[in-house]
Amino acid sequence: MADPGKMEAGLAHAEVAPDEDRKDKHDGKVGKKENEDSIENEKEEKVEEEQPLVKQKTKRVATLDAFRGLTIVLMILVDDAGGAYARIDHSPWNGCTLADFVMPFFLFIVGVAIALALKKIPNINAAITKICLRTLKLLFWGILLQGGYSHAPDELAYGVDMKHIRWFGILQRIALVYFIVALIETFTTKRRPTVLEPGYLSIFTSYRWQWIGGFVAFAIYMITTYSLYVPDWSFVDNEGTRYKVKCGMRGHLGPACNAVGYVDREVWGINHLYTDPVWKRLKACTHSSPSSGPLRENAPNWCRAPFEPEGLLSSILAILSGTIGIHYGHVLIHFKGHSERLRQWVSMALCLFIVAIILHFTDAIPINKQLYSFSYVCFTAGAAGIVFSAFYIVIDVWGFRTPFLFLEWIGMNAMLIFVLGAQGILAAFVNGWYYKSTNNTLKSLSMESLQASCTNWAYTGSYKKYII
DSSP: OOOHHHHHHTSSOSOOOHHHHHHHHHHSSOOHHHHHHHHHHHHHHHHHHHSOSSOOOOOOOHHHHHHHHHHHHHHHHHHHHTTTOTTTSOOSSBBOOGGGGHHHHHHHHHHHHHHHHTSOOSOHHHHHHHHHHHHHHHHHHHHHHHSSSBOTTTOSOBOOOTTSOOOOOHHHHHHHHHHHHHHHHHHTGGGOOSSOOSSTTHHHHTTHHHHHHHHHHHHHHHHHHHHOEEOOEEEEOTTSOEEEEOOOEESOOSSSSOHHHHHHHHHTOGGGSOSSOGGGGSTTTBTTTTSOOOBOTTOOGGGGSOOOTTOHHHHHHHHHHHHHHHHHHHHHHHOOSHHHHHHHHHHHHHHHHHHHHHHHHTTSSOOBTTTTOHHHHHHHHHHHHHHHHHHHIIIIISOOOGGGHHHHHHHHTHHHHIIIIITSHHHHHHHTOEESEEEEEHHHHHHHHHHHHHHHHHHHHHHHHHHO
């Protein structure tokens, strides 16, 4: 019989082999040979538990999948409707709109998912290999979809001039945050507590290395943003005209002379940045602000310049968004009661909200998605914490899961939906079917048919009204 101490520790099973069971019933005792076999079985079972060969399927968290699905839906909504409704499109500079929540929500979700996926790491080297491979996959898809190679859905063509390829984008930022946060979680696996010490701050001190990593990212961003000297710079537009932007300053948080843009121009090169920045919708650039429109005749030169909204320096501070997300995952792991989890989550979110509001309305650090400012990190992370807590209450506490099954499905297939919907691949597939001319696609024909039906309906209605 297995040692009761080992039985409680999970190192031995309570099951008994059938042959031994029959012999016990017949003889009423177990011989010396059976005891030796039992000891060998216990050793084998202990080795198997310490080094599992087969990966067991983990239980998915419905709240996390639903939140991920909501974020994907939100991304598609603002991408398609943002052009028509400028109020939900990205803020031209300072401020926060509906579209500005998408990226930090993704990074928050990445952090929570890392905490759950790396809760137990039997083999550190294998985990590091998996992290590196997943990072490379995200970088590859990011460059392929947003680097300029795909012209979907407007053009039935592909290919990119390497002189103008865009190196950074949404998936590249997610890859960087995932890589750093996951590595810290992996390398500190032996320092994790099995049981938290009493006290509200124990969850923070127990995972101090994760917060140290977030603080290092914060320090790099703040020191660079406020101390780096930004000289005058110039660029050439699509028509070959060269424009010059005068700067010569430090710590500027405006569109033209901020350190975030300067770092990207120096690291990637100005030809590899995003060519249609949202600052073109500022009042200084267009009379149509906050909507898009033609540039003013006397618009500043920087209104025509490229700018990378997912740049290198801003992506470094984005690591802090992933760090806050992994904290929420740690709370989910260590606290078993609903009230304990919600107390931790909501209090953290409210503190982040307060910090963001104070920084923004005192003009110390404005909320700015393009710069990925610290106040923006706090504000959006607080919003993510509130939404995540709300989903947890409705789905896990109250048990209303059925209405959110569609969001869960989207969250479980987030990459597929992102590629097909948000990156226009599905629309490109529809446009790829045409009749005689590329102008006669399924999309154009359906739109023409719909427009003709609406016109006919309006004409018929007006004619009947006139007759009556």
